[in-house]
Amino acid sequence: MKRVIRTAKILVATLGLAAIAGPALAQKGLDEPFQKPFKEALAGKTVAYVPVAMNFDLTEGWYAGLKKELEPFGVKFEIRDPNWNTNAGAQAVTSLISEKPAVMVIHNPDVQTYAKLLQRAENEGIYVIQINMGSAYRSSAFVGANWIEIGEKDTEAVVKACQGKSNKIAIVQGALSAAASAYTLKGVENVLAKHPEIKVVSSQAADWDAAKAKAITQTVLKQNPDLCGIVGFWDGMDIGTAAAVKEAGLTGKVFVATSGGGERKGACELVKSGAFDLNLSYDVPTQAAQMAGTIKWLLSSGAKAGSVKGSEYTTLIPITKENADSQTACWNLSDLKK
Amino acid sequence: MKRFRFSQQEIVFAVFAVLFLAFSIFLRGFLTPENMLTLLQNVAVLGILGLAMAIVVIGRGIDISLIAALAVPPGLVLQMVQDGHSLTASLLTAVLLTIAFGLINGWLIAYAEVPSLFATLATGLLLAGLGQAALFQLDVVQWSDGMAGFERLGQGTMLGIPSSIVMFAIACIVVAFLLRRTRWGAYIYAIGDNPYAARVTGIPSRPIIVLQYAVAALIGCFAGLVMAASVNSMPTRIFNSTLIYDVILVVVLGGIGLSGGRGGVLNVIIGTLLIGTMLNGMTIMDISYAGQNLIKGVVLLLAVITDSFLNPRNEETAQQGDI
Numbered sequence: 001m002k003r004v005i006r007t008a009k010i011l012v013a014t015l016g017l018a019a020i021a022g023p024a025l026a027q028k029g030l031d032e033p034f035q036k037p038f039k040e041a042l043a044g045k046t047v048a049y050v051p052v053a054m055n056f057d058l059t060e061g062w063y064a065g066l067k068k069e070l071e072p073f074g075v076k077f078e079i080r081d082p083n084w085n086t087n088a089g090a091q092a093v094t095s096l097i098s099e100k101p102a103v104m105v106i107h108n109p110d111v112q113t114y115a116k117l118l119q120r121a122e123n124e125g126i127y128v129i130q131i132n133m134g135s136a137y138r139s140s141a142f143v144g145a146n147w148i149e150i151g152e153k154d155t156e157a158v159v160k161a162c163q164g165k166s167n168k169i170a171i172v173q174g175a176l177s178a179a180a181s182a183y184t185l186k187g188v189e190n191v192l193a194k195h196p197e198i199k200v201v202s203s204q205a206a207d208w209d210a211a212k213a214k215a216i217t218q219t220v221l222k223q224n225p226d227l228c229g230i231v232g233f234w235d236g237m238d239i240g241t242a243a244a245v246k247e248a249g250l251t252g253k254v255f256v257a258t259s260g261g262g263e264r265k266g267a268c269e270l271v272k273s274g275a276f277d278l279n280l281s282y283d284v285p286t287q288a289a290q291m292a293g294t295i296k297w298l299l300s301s302g303a304k305a306g307s308v309k310g311s312e313y314t315t316l317i318p319i320t321k322e323n324a325d326s327q328t329a330c331w332n333l334s335d336l337k338k
Numbered sequence: 339m340k341r342f343r344f345s346q347q348e349i350v351f352a353v354f355a356v357l358f359l360a361f362s363i364f365l366r367g368f369l370t371p372e373n374m375l376t377l378l379q380n381v382a383v384l385g386i387l388g389l390a391m392a393i394v395v396i397g398r399g400i401d402i403s404l405i406a407a408l409a410v411p412p413g414l415v416l417q418m419v420q421d422g423h424s425l426t427a428s429l430l431t432a433v434l435l436t437i438a439f440g441l442i443n444g445w446l447i448a449y450a451e452v453p454s455l456f457a458t459l460a461t462g463l464l465l466a467g468l469g470q471a472a473l474f475q476l477d478v479v480q481w482s483d484g485m486a487g488f489e490r491l492g493q494g495t496m497l498g499i500p501s502s503i504v505m506f507a508i509a510c511i512v513v514a515f516l517l518r519r520t521r522w523g524a525y526i527y528a529i530g531d532n533p534y535a536a537r538v539t540g541i542p543s544r545p546i547i548v549l550q551y552a553v554a555a556l557i558g559c560f561a562g563l564v565m566a567a568s569v570n571s572m573p574t575r576i577f578n579s580t581l582i583y584d585v586i587l588v589v590v591l592g593g594i595g596l597s598g599g600r601g602g603v604l605n606v607i608i609g610t611l612l613i614g615t616m617l618n619g620m621t622i623m624d625i626s627y628a629g630q631n632l633i634k635g636v637v638l639l640l641a642v643i644t645d646s647f648l649n650p651r652n653e654e655t656a657q658q659g660d661i
Binding site for chain 1: 377470
């Protein structure tokens with residue numbers, strides 16, 4: 001018993017000492033040795049952003065997200081908007097190479113056009129981050145959706161919805177030369193190879209254009225009113241696909257699967273209205289945060305441009321009727337811009 | 339003996355008839371009432387735009403800015419309603435914007451005497467740029483609850499006919515009336531045929547030309563509203579597409595020569611039908627995008643070449659102000 005009391009006394013004494021000594025140590029503070037070089041590595045650096053065009057949910061979302069993460073560290077954030085013109089984009093990248101920003105964030109219109117330029121940029125010591133649509137050249141980082149996975153998941157959902165029905169499906173592709181369209185198609189093919197019972201009655205490119213998507217879908221639905229599903233390649237375009245389905249009075253009967261950046265109006269609202277049955281979101285704010293993270297890491301690492309190469313594929317959020325109402329499934333561009 | 343000559347209009351009609359017949363025989367599901375309606379529905383907006391272009395081309399001009407008039411004012415309607423304005427106020431603003439735009443076009447061409455091709459090329463860019471920079475939040479302006487009911491302009495049916503076809507029909511009747519039954523229409527033909535003679539005979543050429551571009555812009559805006567109602571949104575970046583070439587093709591193929599003074603609504607309908615039949619047939623056959631462009635190009639070239647063989651240019655026709 002005595003021993004127990006003694007032990008307790010020692011314990012109390014030690015704790016008391018610690019209580020006095022603790023604040024004394026904290027008052028002195030401890031310098032964190034890494035934050036200063038980090039700040040220095042970022043301050044005054046220029047990050048240039050070349051999307052395929054501004055003014056749509058994805059590119060506006062990336063822009064707002066990057067700005068928010070980078071500007072507080074004194075990073076100069078510049079934008080060159082080619083406005084859907086591939087030549088203007090190539091010119092922008094070329095002139096940027098001579099201006100030598102520290103980092104270029106590039107959204108490729110297709111897999112070829114910028115490939116050589118991006119390689120040149122890295123040779124000149126500029127880190128190149130490619131977003132969502134990659135080129136044939138692998139640069140410091142690719143941040144974006146795994147299109148093959150999107151194609152597979154969308155098609156799997158359509159195939160499942162077709163069980164016990166006609167097994168006839170249609171595919172509405174984007175612009176044929178775009179990485180997003182070509183890779184998604186590969187994903188679609190991967191799944192269809194396992195399901196020989198599925199018959200593709202139409203597989204056409206609508207060029208990311210809602211009106212074209214509507215015209216194609218209308219014709220296909222008239223020829224095949226028993227169609228059971230449509231694999232669309234982008235929600236911005238598939239508004240037209242869905243409008244055709246709605247007009248034919250087949251909402252709910254024809255399963256429409258698509259993908260997009262998950263902006264509320266373009267994704268959750270349309271899923272809620274029944275226009276889309278599945279919208280795979282690659283969650284643009286998360287992509288922006290991942291890009292910003294990569295930029296911070298690259299700049300502070302001091303690694304030579306082109307010496308490291310990696311990919312960050314986005315975790316997909318499937319938006320369906322179940323989660324379309326939730327606050328977290330989609331994001332608001334207006335909030336992100338604040 | 340009178341030598342029989344085909345006009346381009348008849349050649350295009352023949353090409354259309356041959357295609358239509360071939361598709362009807364060989365393509366299952368083509369010649370059904372439903373598919374015929376879809377065919378028309380798909381080209382209704384193109385047809386309405388063709389009417390606007392026809393008015394200008396008959397008056398010996400061209401309006402490259404038509405797609406801007408299609409995209410921006412209707413986009414503004416959707417954006418304003420989204421921002422909480424009433425539908426009526428939004429429509430009124432858009433119509434005023436369209437008229438102002440048409441008047442600027444007309445003034446530049448009639449009074450400042452800028453060639454129509456360059457004037458409208460510039461003003462189109464201006465309007466599209468204005469839309470992107472100042473009017474819209476995003477390129478694709480989404481439909482909102484305040485627009486409820488308005489989608490009937492491009493969706494659903496009236497008396498069993500899809501409403502976009504009805505809108506095309508209404509536009510055809512209005513334009514045909516304007517061109518054939520009003521003095522203004524007769525003046526346009528006169529100016530298109532010979533602007534100098536028209537002026538000498540006392541036709542108020544300049545105001546007529548201004549009016550012509552204002553009407554074209556209004557029809558363009560109407561086409562845009564039908565389109566927005568049809569796809570439940572306004573993809574304003576359609577301005578960057580090749581749609582304007584399709585519109586010119588519809589007009590020229592239908593037989594309204596770019597030299598002005600000839601043609602009418604029927605020509606637009608024929609041109610639209612040819613394009614519609616080709617697109618529909620190729621979609622049913624599931625021909626790839628590249629293949630479709632190739633076929634479109636070949637058919638159009640054939641029609642134009644046949645015309646230049648059957649109606650060779652001579653000094654008289656060469657004097658007309660072709661572009």
